[in-house]
Amino acid sequence: MHYLIDRFAPAERRLIWIAALVLIPVFFFPVLPIWAMKLWAPQYREGLTLTICTNTIKGDLQSINTLNHYVGMKHITADDFREFRFMPQALTLFGFLALLGALVNRRWLAILGWLAFTGFAGFMFLDYARWLYDYGHNLDPRAPIKLALFTPPLIGWKQMANFKVLSVPMPGTLLLGVAWLLGPLAIVLEMRDAKRAAR
Amino acid sequence: MNHSSERRGSRIAAPGIAALALAAALTGCAAPRGATGSAAEKVYVKPGTYDAYYAFLSGGHSGQVYVYGIPSCRHITTIPVFTPEPAVGYGVDEETKAQLGGRTWGDAHHPGLSETDGDYDGRWLFINDMPGARIARIDLRDFKTREIFGPIPNVSAAHACPFPTPNTEYVFAASRFSTPVPNRPEKIADYAKQFRGVVAGVKVDPKSGHMSLGFEILMPPFDWDLADAGKGPSHGWEFFTCYNSEQAYDSLEVKASQNEMDFIAAVDWRAAQAAVDAGKAKTVGGAPMLDPRDVPGLVYLFPVPKSPHGVDVDPSGEYVCASGKLQAEVSVFSVKKILAAIAAKRFDGERMGIPVLKYEDVIEAKVPVGLGPLHTQFDGKGNAYTSLFLDSQIAKWKIGPPWNVEDKIDVYYSIGHLMASEGDTRHPTGEYVVALDKLSKDRYINVGPTKPEGAQLIDIRGTKMELLYDFPTYLEPHYVQMIRAEKLKPIDVYPLAENNRPGAVKRAEDARVERKGARVDVYMVAVRSHFTPDVIRVVEGDDVYFHVTNVEQDSDIAHGFGVLWSSNNMQIEPGETKTMHWKADRAGVVPFYCSNFCSALHQEMQGYLEVHPRGTPVAAMQRPDPRKVAEVAALMAHPGDVR
Numbered sequence A: 001m002h003y004l005i006d007r008f009a010p011a012e013r014r015l016i017w018i019a020a021l022v023l024i025p026v027f028f029f030p031v032l033p034i035w036a037m038k039l040w041a042p043q044y045r046e047g048l049t050l051t052i053c054t055n056t057i058k059g060d061l062q063s064i065n066t067l068n069h070y071v072g073m074k075h076i077t078a079d080d081f082r083e084f085r086f087m088p089q090a091l092t093l094f095g096f097l098a099l100l101g102a103l104v105n106r107r108w109l110a111i112l113g114w115l116a117f118t119g120f121a122g123f124m125f126l127d128y129a130r131w132l133y134d135y136g137h138n139l140d141p142r143a144p145i146k147l148a149l150f151t152p153p154l155i156g157w158k159q160m161a162n163f164k165v166l167s168v169p170m171p172g173t174l175l176l177g178v179a180w181l182l183g184p185l186a187i188v189l190e191m192r193d194a195k196r197a198a199r
Numbered sequence B: 001m002n003h004s005s006e007r008r009g010s011r012i013a014a015p016g017i018a019a020l021a022l023a024a025a026l027t028g029c030a031a032p033r034g035a036t037g038s039a040a041e042k043v044y045v046k047p048g049t050y051d052a053y054y055a056f057l058s059g060g061h062s063g064q065v066y067v068y069g070i071p072s073c074r075h076i077t078t079i080p081v082f083t084p085e086p087a088v089g090y091g092v093d094e095e096t097k098a099q100l101g102g103r104t105w106g107d108a109h110h111p112g113l114s115e116t117d118g119d120y121d122g123r124w125l126f127i128n129d130m131p132g133a134r135i136a137r138i139d140l141r142d143f144k145t146r147e148i149f150g151p152i153p154n155v156s157a158a159h160a161c162p163f164p165t166p167n168t169e170y171v172f173a174a175s176r177f178s179t180p181v182p183n184r185p186e187k188i189a190d191y192a193k194q195f196r197g198v199v200a201g202v203k204v205d206p207k208s209g210h211m212s213l214g215f216e217i218l219m220p221p222f223d224w225d226l227a228d229a230g231k232g233p234s235h236g237w238e239f240f241t242c243y244n245s246e247q248a249y250d251s252l253e254v255k256a257s258q259n260e261m262d263f264i265a266a267v268d269w270r271a272a273q274a275a276v277d278a279g280k281a282k283t284v285g286g287a288p289m290l291d292p293r294d295v296p297g298l299v300y301l302f303p304v305p306k307s308p309h310g311v312d313v314d315p316s317g318e319y320v321c322a323s324g325k326l327q328a329e330v331s332v333f334s335v336k337k338i339l340a341a342i343a344a345k346r347f348d349g350e351r352m353g354i355p356v357l358k359y360e361d362v363i364e365a366k367v368p369v370g371l372g373p374l375h376t377q378f379d380g381k382g383n384a385y386t387s388l389f390l391d392s393q394i395a396k397w398k399i400g401p402p403w404n405v406e407d408k409i410d411v412y413y414s415i416g417h418l419m420a421s422e423g424d425t426r427h428p429t430g431e432y433v434v435a436l437d438k439l440s441k442d443r444y445i446n447v448g449p450t451k452p453e454g455a456q457l458i459d460i461r462g463t464k465m466e467l468l469y470d471f472p473t474y475l476e477p478h479y480v481q482m483i484r485a486e487k488l489k490p491i492d493v494y495p496l497a498e499n500n501r502p503g504a505v506k507r508a509e510d511a512r513v514e515r516k517g518a519r520v521d522v523y524m525v526a527v528r529s530h531f532t533p534d535v536i537r538v539v540e541g542d543d544v545y546f547h548v549t550n551v552e553q554d555s556d557i558a559h560g561f562g563v564l565w566s567s568n569n570m571q572i573e574p575g576e577t578k579t580m581h582w583k584a585d586r587a588g589v590v591p592f593y594c595s596n597f598c599s600a601l602h603q604e605m606q607g608y609l610e611v612h613p614r615g616t617p618v619a620a621m622q623r624p625d626p627r628k629v630a631e632v633a634a635l636m637a638h639p640g641d642v643r
Helices: A009-022 A061-068 A084-106 A108-136 A171-198 B004-031 B040-045 B095-100 B188-192 B269-277 B336-345 B627-638
Strands: A037-043 A044-052 A057-059 A156-160 A165-168 B053-058 B064-068 B073-079 B107-117 B119-127 B134-139 B144-149 B169-176 B195-204 B211-221 B223-229 B237-243 B260-268 B283-284 B287-288 B299-305 B308-313 B318-326 B331-334 B345-349 B354-357 B363-367 B373-378 B383-388 B394-396 B403-410 B415-420 B430-439 B453-461 B467-473 B480-484 B512-516 B517-527 B529-533 B535-539 B544-548 B559-563 B569-572 B577-583 B586-594 B607-614
Touching: A009 A084, A009 A171, A044 A061, A057 A061, A084 A108, A108 A171, A171 B195, B040 B467, B053 B107, B053 B430, B064 B107, B064 B467, B073 B144, B073 B517, B095 B144, B095 B577, B107 B480, B119 B480, B144 B211, B169 B223, B169 B237, B188 B195, B188 B363, B195 B237, B195 B260, B211 B269, B211 B345, B237 B308, B260 B269, B260 B308, B269 B287, B299 B336, B308 B577, B318 B336, B318 B373, B318 B383, B331 B403, B336 B354, B345 B607, B373 B415, B394 B415, B403 B467, B415 B480, B415 B586, B430 B480, B430 B559, B517 B559, B544 B569, B559 B577, B569 B577
Parallel strands: B211 B287, B223 B308, B299 B354, B308 B373, B517 B544, B535 B607
Antiparallel strands: A037 A044, A037 A165, A044 A057, A156 A165, B053 B064, B053 B480, B064 B073, B107 B119, B119 B134, B134 B144, B169 B195, B195 B211, B223 B237, B237 B260, B260 B299, B283 B287, B308 B318, B318 B331, B331 B363, B345 B354, B373 B383, B383 B394, B394 B403, B415 B430, B430 B453, B453 B467, B512 B517, B517 B529, B544 B577, B559 B569, B559 B586, B586 B607
C-alpha cells in the first residue's frame, strides 16, 4: 500500500516526464503515421499505399477504392472511422495523465494512467482487427468479381487475389510503444534499486 | 588481439568498398553510356529501362511529330499536331477541333525546342506547318499540342520556321514562295515588281508560351529557305538563307540556279521590335509590316555561293555555316567580320533597300566537305557534321584552321537534315547524330512502292563516326530535336483537383443530362468500368455535347468514348475533361462504349442513347438511376483525398 502512495525516485520520475512528452503532442501535431498497408500487383509494381494516422487515413485511397469496387468492398473513407475523432484526443489525454502523475508524483496515479493507456491500446488493436474483418466480410453480393470472404493482414504479408499485401506498424506506433514501455521500465528500475539498497 | 585486428581490417575494408563503389558510379557518369562495345550493345536498352534522349522527329506531310527514344531508336509515341488523330480524338473534341480550324493537313518540317540561355529548357516544342504558315506549340509537360498560331498573315510557305532565339523570345517564319503582299490577283510575269517575301517574328510569352505576332519585314521576292538564331556574339540576329535571287517565277530548277551567289539575310530582331514599338510599321494584311527602306539597320544581306539551303550557327555563336546545294563546300562566315563590316558600313550596293555586305569581307573559310551539302550540326568538341545529299554521306570537319575534313561515313540514302544530340544549342552533348535519309529504298523488308523513311543512328563519341542502327519512320521527318531525357519532367495524370473546366463533373451525383431546346449537354463521369449516366434519352435532330470527365488518378488508366456509326471518338486521360459534339441524326438506339482498353471489365464499359422520333417530349433534366449514383458516389467519395 505504501508502495502505491509513495513517490518516484528522480530518475524514474524523469521517465514519466518523457512519456508525457511523447503523448501530449499527438493531438496538436498528429503527423506520425501509426500503421501502413502496401499493395503490390503485376501492374502496380510501384505499389499502392494506405497510411493510417491517428486522425485520418490517406494514400492511394481513390485507386484502392476504384479497384476494390470490383470485389464489392465497401469504400474506404476517413469519415467512416469514429476512431479518428477521439484517438488523438485520447492519446494526448494519456499524456496529460502521465504529466499529472509526474507532477503530483504519486505512484498510484501513474500506474492508473498506464493501465488506462494499456486498455485503450488493446481496444484499438481489436478495433482495427474488427475493421479489417469487416471490410473483407461485408462484400456486396452484386460485385462483378466474387471473392471468398477474407481478412486483410493485421501485420505481415498476405496474397489477396492478384495483390500481395504487406501491413506494418509505422513510427507513430513504435513511439507510442516506447512511451508505454517507460511505465514498466520505471517500476523495474525502482525494484532493482530497492534490491541494491536492501543488500 | 587477433580478434581486434580482424575487426580493424573489416573497418578499413568497409570504406574501401564504399569508395570503390563510388568510383565505379563516378566513372559510370563520366564515360558516356555504352561508349564501348559493339553497335548492338550501344543501342540495346534493356526491357524496363529508359533511353537517354528524347528525339522529336517532324512528321513532314503527315502533319505530326514522332517521339523516339535514343539510343534504342524505339518509337515511343506520336503527337498529333496539324492532322486529326481519331484514336485520341485530336481534332474531334471541341477544343482541338477549334484548334485545327477545319484543316486536316499540315506539312510539319522543323521542330524547335524552347531554349533558355541558348540551351534546351524542356518546356515546349515548336513546329511549323510550312504550307499553312502556322506554328504549333507542344507543351512538354503533357506532350500535347496546346496552341496553333496562324495562318501568319502575308507569309507564304513558312519553311524557315520556327528556329527559336536563345531565350525563346521569338520564333520565326519566312516566305519560301513569294506572293503579292498583301495577297491579291497579279500576273505572275510581274513577279519582280509585285511579289514580296516576308519575314515574320512571332513573340513567345516567357511564362505561358503563348504566341503573338511581333513584326513582319518586307523582303525581296527570293525564296527564303532556312534559318537559325544567333547566340553569344551573334545574339540578337536571326539568319535566313535564300535561293532564287534570280527572281525566277517559272522553271526554277534551271532559272534559279544561274547566279554564283545568293544570300543570307541577317535580321536584327531587337531592332525590328523596337521599330514596331516606335510606330514605324504599316499595317498590311493585319500585320505590323516594316519596310527595310524605312528602318536602316534592320536587315543586311551577305552573299553565299550556289543556292544555299541550311544555315547553322556554331555553339560559340561566332561562325555561321551555310551550305550551297550546288557546290562541294560549306561556307563559314565570321560573325566578328560581319559586325565589323556593318559597323564600317562597307556595303556593295543594296537589294530593295537592304545593304549587301561584300563576300570577301565576311567569309572565314570554305570547307571542302563533298557534294550536295545541306545542313550542319555540332558536337561541342570543336567539330561540325555536314550532311551531303548527293554523296549520301556525313562529313565531320574541324571548326577552325586548317578547316579540314576529319572523317566521312556513308548513309543510306540521300540524307537531308541531320541532328546531333542537343547539337544546335550552346552546349551540344556530342554523343549521337541522327541522320534523316530521304530514300530508304532497299534497307527494310519490302512493303511495296511506298517505302518508309530511313533514319540512322550514328555514334559520334569516338574519333571515327560509327553507324549503330537503321530505323524506319512514317512519312516524312525533315528535322529532329534531341534532348537529354532528364530535362523533361512530364506529368503522369492530370490532377483532378486542378480540373476547373466548365463541363467537368467529378462526382457521379453531379452527372446529368441537361436540355435547352435542341441542345443537349451530357455531363458524364468515366471510371473503371462504367460511365455515369449510361442510359441517355435524346430526340432526333438534337445537338448532343458529351462532356466526359475521367475521374481516375491512376497512371495510364485512360478511357475512350466512342459512339457507334459515327466519327465521334476521343480518349480522356486520368483527371481530364473533354467535350465532343454528336448529332442525333436518326431515331433509334445508338450504343456508345469505352474505346481504350482500361480494365478487366472494359468490355462492360458501355451505354445506350435512346434517340426518339422528332417531337417526342423529353425531360429538360435527366439524372441517372439514384441507386447507381449511390454506388458510384460511394466509390468516388472524397476526391480531395486523392494524392
